[in-house]
Amino acid sequence: MKRLNVFLPLLVVLGLLASQTAFAAASSEDGFVEELLENKVYLDDEPASEGSGQIVPFAVSTTLSFTKLSSTKAQAAVIAARTGASSIKSTIQLQYLASDGTYKNTGTAAVQTAKSSRIRHAAKFTISSKKTYRIKATVKYVKSGTSSSATYYKALSS
Structure with missing residues (x-):
């Protein structure tokens, strides 16, 4: 609870x-x-001063996209930021919808690590027009020696 x-x-x-x-x-x-x-969005660790024109950053920000490039290729992208993080690791796993109604992993996941408070991670995947796909993106943050992670899903869009 x-x-x-x-x-x-x-x-x-x-x-x-x-x-x-x-x-x-x-x-x-x-x-x-x-x-x-x-x-x-400014990712300064210091809060914006009044009248500075800056926007005070959110503690955590994550955006995903998963787009079909052609009948056989798709691109996934993860943009993530956490104020004060010393590193961020992004893992993107392609999944397909199996006949039993569950999603199964395909191939090897794309992994990228940034030693900063933000990351931009893009990966291209081979797809088939006969299957339904989504990505599973896991973002792991390290801040002050403590790690936390979150997992997100995004369906393929044309």
């Missing part, structure tokens, strides 16, 4: 964040490009 009391407010904050901030992710020859469409 104690975990629920902590998790529920965090879930509400993440929901509000997702509705207020829109991210677009695109792939190019030079790599992954992130564009912040609506709001500027």
